[in-house]
């Protein structure tokens with residue numbers, strides 16, 4: 293399984309987090325084959341420079357996997373980053389505070405949560421009357 297359903301540690305919003313943090317053996321093999329194909333396409337033979345291309349492909353793929361994992365770890369609702377919190381809790385707190393202030397008015401974390409709730413106006417005419425049931429009472 294590539295991802296897992298988890299909850300944000302700060303706002304408890306459910307989200308999907310990629311579990312893959314680094315390249316797998318299959319990814320290394322694909323990078324190797326891609327570099328061989330690139331070598332044949334560029335120089336029409338298996339040039340030793342394909343090893344440099346192989347390392348370049350590995351670096352690009354590893355960077356892509358790490359960036360994808362880091363983006364999935366960070367909460368999109370509150371901006372909480374657990375990796376940053378593990379390294380520096382004060383920095384993570386500052387980032388969350390800035391994120392919430394930036395999204396003020398659009399976020400669920402506004403200063404007055406009642407302003408996002410619809411107002412309910414009760415009409416006293418249409419309100420049902422509360423009467424005691426007289427139908428099933430025995431006759432006097």
Ligand SMILES: [Zn+2]
Nearest residue numbers: 300303367370
């Ligand atoms: Zn969150």
